Amino acid sequence: MKTQIHSLEDGRSLTGKSSHWLGPQQDPLPSARTALFFFLGVLTVVFGLLSIAYRMRMSLGDWQPLSDPWQLWLNTAMLFFSSGVFELTRQRLRQAGISAAHDPRVNSPQANSHQVRSLLLLAGVLAITFLIGQLWVWQLLMAQGYYLSANPANSFFYLITGLHGLHLLGGLVVWLYSYRKVCRVGSLEVSRISIELCCHYWHFLLLVWLLMLALLLRT
Amino acid sequence: MSDSIISGAEHGPQSFWTRYVWSQDHKVIAIQYSITAIFVGLIALVLSLLMRMQLGFPGSLEFMDAAAYYQAMTMHGMIMVIYLLTALFLGGFGNYLIPLMIGARDMVFPYLNMLSYWTYLLAVIVLLSSFFVPGGPTGAGWTLYPPQAILPGTPGTDWGIVLMLVSLVIFIVATTMGGLNYVTTILQARTKGMTLMRMPLTVWGIFIATIMALLAFPALFVSGVMMLCDKLLHTSFFMPSIVSMGESLGYQGGSPVLFQHLFWFFGHPEVYIVALPAFGIVSDLLSVHARKNIFGFRMMVWALVSIGVLSFVVWAHHMYVSGMNPYFGFFFAITTLVIAAPTAIKVYNWVLTLWRGDIHLRVPMLFAIGFISTFVIGGLTGLFLGNVIVDIPLSDTYFVVAHFHMVMGVSPIMVIFAAIYHWYPKVTGRMLHDGLGKIHFWVTFLGTYAIYFPMHYLGILGMPRRYFAYPNYEFIPASAQDLNAFITVAALVVGAFQLLFIFNLIYSYWRGQPAPSNPWGATSLEWQTPQTPPAHGNWGEQLPQVYRWAYDYSLPGVEQDFVPQTTEQPISDQAREGHK
Numbered sequence: 001m002k003t004q005i006h007s008l009e010d011g012r013s014l015t016g017k018s019s020h021w022l023g024p025q026q027d028p029l030p031s032a033r034t035a036l037f038f039f040l041g042v043l044t045v046v047f048g049l050l051s052i053a054y055r056m057r058m059s060l061g062d063w064q065p066l067s068d069p070w071q072l073w074l075n076t077a078m079l080f081f082s083s084g085v086f087e088l089t090r091q092r093l094r095q096a097g098i099s100a101a102h103d104p105r106v107n108s109p110q111a112n113s114h115q116v117r118s119l120l121l122l123a124g125v126l127a128i129t130f131l132i133g134q135l136w137v138w139q140l141l142m143a144q145g146y147y148l149s150a151n152p153a154n155s156f157f158y159l160i161t162g163l164h165g166l167h168l169l170g171g172l173v174v175w176l177y178s179y180r181k182v183c184r185v186g187s188l189e190v191s192r193i194s195i196e197l198c199c200h201y202w203h204f205l206l207l208v209w210l211l212m213l214a215l216l217l218r219t
Numbered sequence: 220m221s222d223s224i225i226s227g228a229e230h231g232p233q234s235f236w237t238r239y240v241w242s243q244d245h246k247v248i249a250i251q252y253s254i255t256a257i258f259v260g261l262i263a264l265v266l267s268l269l270m271r272m273q274l275g276f277p278g279s280l281e282f283m284d285a286a287a288y289y290q291a292m293t294m295h296g297m298i299m300v301i302y303l304l305t306a307l308f309l310g311g312f313g314n315y316l317i318p319l320m321i322g323a324r325d326m327v328f329p330y331l332n333m334l335s336y337w338t339y340l341l342a343v344i345v346l347l348s349s350f351f352v353p354g355g356p357t358g359a360g361w362t363l364y365p366p367q368a369i370l371p372g373t374p375g376t377d378w379g380i381v382l383m384l385v386s387l388v389i390f391i392v393a394t395t396m397g398g399l400n401y402v403t404t405i406l407q408a409r410t411k412g413m414t415l416m417r418m419p420l421t422v423w424g425i426f427i428a429t430i431m432a433l434l435a436f437p438a439l440f441v442s443g444v445m446m447l448c449d450k451l452l453h454t455s456f457f458m459p460s461i462v463s464m465g466e467s468l469g470y471q472g473g474s475p476v477l478f479q480h481l482f483w484f485f486g487h488p489e490v491y492i493v494a495l496p497a498f499g500i501v502s503d504l505l506s507v508h509a510r511k512n513i514f515g516f517r518m519m520v521w522a523l524v525s526i527g528v529l530s531f532v533v534w535a536h537h538m539y540v541s542g543m544n545p546y547f548g549f550f551f552a553i554t555t556l557v558i559a560a561p562t563a564i565k566v567y568n569w570v571l572t573l574w575r576g577d578i579h580l581r582v583p584m585l586f587a588i589g590f591i592s593t594f595v596i597g598g599l600t601g602l603f604l605g606n607v608i609v610d611i612p613l614s615d616t617y618f619v620v621a622h623f624h625m626v627m628g629v630s631p632i633m634v635i636f637a638a639i640y641h642w643y644p645k646v647t648g649r650m651l652h653d654g655l656g657k658i659h660f661w662v663t664f665l666g667t668y669a670i671y672f673p674m675h676y677l678g679i680l681g682m683p684r685r686y687f688a689y690p691n692y693e694f695i696p697a698s699a700q701d702l703n704a705f706i707t708v709a710a711l712v713v714g715a716f717q718l719l720f721i722f723n724l725i726y727s728y729w730r731g732q733p734a735p736s737n738p739w740g741a742t743s744l745e746w747q748t749p750q751t752p753p754a755h756g757n758w759g760e761q762l763p764q765v766y767r768w769a770y771d772y773s774l775p776g777v778e779q780d781f782v783p784q785t786t787e788q789p790i791s792d793q794a795r796e797g798h799k
Contacts, residue, residue, distance in 0.1 A: 031327045035403040038433055042395055045437040049484070053441070053456075053477055062472045148452055152472060155454035159445065 029193050036197050040204050043167065047208050050163070051215050054156050064151045068217055069140050075133035076213060079168075082126035083206040089119040090199040093188055113188050120182065120195065124175045127168060127202070134165050160212050164205065171201050243329035244755055248336050249315035250646070255336075256307040259343055261717075263298035266291040268714045275707025277688050285687040286374040289358030292685070294350075296361030297383070300489065301390060302343055304631055308496040309394065309432060310339060312638060313401050313425045315646065319745035320422050322410025322763045324756045326400045335400065338393035346386040352378035359383075360685065362482060365457040365475050369450045371464060381450060384443045391436045391443075401429045410744075412765030416520070417784070419743045419769040420513065423520055424499020427527040428492045434531070435488035442481035449473065479541055483534035490627050491530040495523055497634035498565055501587050503769070504637055505569055507741045508584035509576030510780050512770035514568040522561035522568075529558045539607050540614045548607045555605035559598070566595060577773065577780070581739075582656035586637030589664045590630050597626025600675065615685070618678025621671045629667045636663070636720070643727070644734030645745060648752050651731060655723045659716060666713035673702045740781045743769040747785050 057063065093116055138158070146154045175198055178191035188195075242248060270291050273283045283291075314332065318325055326332045349356040358374030359367060367373050368380055375383075405426050409418070418426075445456040449470070457478040458470035506513040513519060535543065535551040569591055578584065600622040604610045613619060636659070643651050678684075682695055689695055737746040749759040763785045771782035777789040 028327075031403050031407040034406050035328065035399045038399050038402050038430075039395070042433050042437055045434050046441055049438055049441050049481060053445075053481070056477060057456075057474065060472060060474075148448075149454045152455055155448065155456060159448065159454075159456075163444075 029196065032193050032197055033200070036200055040200070043204070043208070046163070047160075047212065050156075050160055051212070054160070054215060057152050057156065060152075062151070063153050065153050066141060066146050066157055066216075067144065069137055071133055071137050071140065072213065075130050075137065076209065078126050078130040078133060079206050079209055082123050082130060083202045085119055085123040085126060086195075086199045086202045089116055089123060090196060092116045092119065093192060093195060096188070113186070116188050117179075117182055120175075120179055120188075123202070124172060124179060127172055127175070131165055131168060131172075134161055137161075157216060160216070164209060164212060168205055171198060171205065174198055174201075241333065243325070243333045245314045245318050245326050245329070245332060246646070246753065248332050249311050249313075251336050252306055252310035252314060252339065253312075255340055255343060256303050256311060257721075259298050259347070260303035260307075261721075262347070263295045263303060264714055264717065266295040266298075268710060270295065271707040271710045273687065275704040286355075286358055288687040289360070290356045290374050290379070293358050293360055293363075293383075294346075294356050298346070299628065300361065300493070301387070302346065304493040304627075304635075305394065305432070305489070306339060306390075307635060308493060308631070309401065309425065309429060310336065310397055312421075312496060312500065313397070313429065315642070316421055316745060317401055317404055317425060318408070319645075319748065319753065319757060320419050320743055321405060321408065321413050322744050322758070322765060323404060323408035324758065324762070326404045327408050328400050328403070331396050332400050335393050335397035338389060338396065342386045342390035342393060345382055345389060349375065349379045349382040349386075352382065354378055357383045362479075362486070363446070364482075365446060365449065365473075365478050366459065366461055366470075369446065369458070370461070370468075381447065384447050384450075387443050388440060388447075391440045394432055394436055398429045398433045401425065402433070410762045410765060413744075413784075416517070417765055417768045420499040420502040420516070420519055420523075421496070421743075422499070423523055424495045424497070424502075427523045428495040431488045431495070431527050431530065432492045435485045435492065438481050438485035442478055442485075445481075446478065476538075476541055479538050480534070483537045484531075486537060487534040488527075488530045491526055493627055493631050495527065497590070497631045498523065500638050501590050501634050502565075502569065502572075503743065504583050504587040504641055505572045506770050506772065507641075507739050508581060508587070509573050509578045510740075510772045511572055511576040512768075512772055514571035514574075515564070516768065516770060518564055519568055522564045525561045526558060529554060529561070533558060536605055536610070539610045545607075552605055552607050556602065559602060559605075562598060566591065566598075581640075582651070582653060582660060583637045583641035583739075585657070585660045585664075586633050586640065589660065590633040590637065592664075593625050593633060593667060594630040597622060597624075597630060601626055612681075613678060615683050616678035616680075617674045617682050617684050620684050621674035621678060624674075625667075625671050629671070633663075636660070639724075641739070642745075643724075644738050644751070645748075646752055647728050647731070648734055649727050649731030650734045650738065651727045652723050655719055659720045659723065662716040663713055666709050666716070669709035670706050670713065673706055677702060740779075742767075742771055742781050742783045744784055747783050 096113070096116065138161070141154075141157075146157075148154055148158050174194055178194035178198070181194075182188055182191050238244075239247060242251075269280060269283060270288060272280050273288055314326070317323075354375050354377045356375050357363070357368065357379035359369075359380060363380070363383070369376055373380075405418070405422060409415075442457075445454075448454040449456050449458050453469060455470045455473035457475055458468070458473040459475060460471045461468050502513050502519060533551060533554045535547065536555045539548055539551075573588070600618070604613060604619065604622055640651055640656055643649070677699060680695060680699060682689070682699060689700075734751060736748065736751040739746075744763055744765070745753075747763060748757055765784045766787045767782065767784055769784055771784075771789070773780045774782055774789060779789075782789045
């Protein structure tokens with residue numbers, strides 16, 4: 001078990017500590033996943049409170065809704081595909097891991113790795129497209145005179161989309177880090193945990209985005 | 220296996236910088252957290268004494284004008300609640316005790332842990348820097364209610380409030396990083412045999428408080444970000460249309476009450492974020508020093524959990540005077556009184572733990588028993604204030620000041636002192652000076668009552684809180700001023716004697732008696748480490764294995780009056796007889 005992890009993680013976990021040093025939790029994945037799970041809980045509260053505040057504010061008389069540019073739907077599609085491609089990457093990675101464990105000779109990891117690496121790149125690029133699209137929407141709205149402080153509806157729109165975008169940007173930093181590591185080392189296994197976590201995080205941000213979009217469109 | 224661990228030990232940090240400054244060792248980070256928190260706490264203590272000088276002897280300090288008074292009040296409150304208590308309980312005690320008490324080598328994410336401390340330090344520096352900017356720190360009160368928090372006329376509306384909000388946001392990032400680490404470590408890194416129900420209550424208290432911090436601080440984060448937008452980008456989240464000093468400010472339609480809801484949705488759980496670790500620690504200390512198992516262990520755990528859950532549905536009892544639907548007030552009064560039930564269970568269980576125990580009145584025990592006293596007094600006035608019709612007349616008086624200082628100011632501080640006296644031998648390898656400790660306890664404990672007991676009376680007289688001076692209030696008798704002067708003298712004495720404690724900490728570090736590895740005869744894992752203070756990696760070659768809960772004191776038929784968690788079978792008297 002230990003030697004396997006050594007080969008998987010180069011003897012070091014996400015934490016920068018040798019995995020054997022950590023005692024009972026030999027595989028760093030469950031720890032990382034637990035931490036991510038709690039972090040998603042934190043974000044749920046953040047966006048939950050924002051939507052409650054939004055609902056409360058909406059009911060007051062001076063609320064003037066924004067126009068909803070069609071580009072929002074394009075962006076939604078981008079994020080949806082980004083999340084989907086991440087899922088595909090994770091599935092491929094798992095299959096590769098399982099078949100390699102069964103018989104290392106059958107499935108040439110190198111060939112597979114190339115394909116998965118492209119998928120990983122695609123997922124990130126789609127997410128970047130989403131962010132650029134969001135900036136485009138901001139620009140369009142500004143051009144139409146929907147400034148940040150002109151109406152509470154605008155303030156909430158920019159705040160919610162901005163915070164969501166910042167969180168995706170944080171995810172992209174992890175994505176970039178693991179993608180570069182994959183490219184440098186030439187094996188996907190070095191970033192197995194990051195990819196797994198990014199995948200969960202992306203699904204979560206997609207879900208948050210869909211809920212926030214529903215909220216923003218209801219006005 | 221042993222091979223790799225030894226190599227791991229050798230790979231422990233070697234140079235001064237990696238060992239003491241950029242350290243990833245939870246014990247060093249805990250000490251960094253604690254020293255920083257105690258340092259800012261001392262600043263906040265001085266601020267409170269400056270305020271007391273103004274109240275007791277008006278005009279005695281020349282620089283103390285109304286603006287300076289409000290700035291001192293705001294910074295005192297914010298520092299004490301967030302940068303001292305929260306940081307010290309979670310970042311200090313949490314960091315030190317979690318891995319040691321559950322038998323782990325370190326936190327599961329040591330790098331994140333280091334990052335958490337340095338982010339916290341940054342938050343502290345940003346906060347303290349507001350003393351040196353034009354206009355000084357914000358004087359909005361620690362609750363930072365808009366619109367006054369960002370309106371001209373309040374001290375520090377140019378820079379102070381921005382620095383305060385930025386510092387809070389940074390602090391929340393630090394707490395989140397730390398919190399994720401503590402929760403994950405408790406869930407994933409417990410040693411063999413350490414089931415959740417075998418964890419000492421200290422760990423349980425910190426665990427529940429950490430989850431609460433993770434869920435409550437986002438509310439402060441959201442409100443902080445929204446208020447920063449209002450201040451810097453002129454949005455109107457919280458700012459209504461308002462005319463200030465004769466000119467319209469261009470804000471429109473924001474809701475100040477929305478801020479209050481968000482703030483107290485954080486603010487009330489915050490009380491328990493501070494209280495639950497204190498509950499946990501005091502349970503363990505009472506058990507150790509009374510040589511008895513904690514009474515009703517399971518009940519204690521579930522009381523912690525239910526207090527944690529309930530504390531999220533009581534927030535609006537801070538807002539009875541903000542105006543609300545009467546049914547709303549009724550609901551929050553009920554939930555507030557319901558939370559007294561699990562809290563009372565805890566108090567009963569502490570007292571029942573002491574009942575017929577073999578009580579050793581050592582300094583940590585004195586502080587722990589002192590905590591029960593201050594907490595009961597503060598809790599009882601909480602029952603008064605939880606009722607809407609009692610709260611409304613008392614809300615803006617010194618009665619509330621007395622209440623919350625007893626229940627969440629002094630009480631957690633008593634536990635912090637108890638905990639420091641208790642664990643100092645493990646942390647430094649030396650005992651704190653006992654005589655100095657006893658003087659420190661008696662002055663602090665009696666001083667606390669001298670300070671806060673009269674405040675209840677002043678509050679019932681109707682003396683308003685938050686006021687800088689009280690000239691020409693006919694309903695306040697002149698004798699109230701004498702009482703205020705008395706409180707100030709008591710506060711100065713108590714404040715001065717805290718220096719004795721700091722002296723004790725420093726003196727004993729160099730000159731204290733060398734501590735044995737388990738001076739109190741405690742069962743929990745942190746006292747069973749091979750070295751004192753524990754070395755990097757905590758446990759030497761072998762992780763400890765746990766066979767029992769942490770409360771096996773004075774077992775019948777066992778010679779030693781405690782059985783460590785690592786002992787498989789205690790040696791009974793009969794077995795010893797048979798051996799002979």
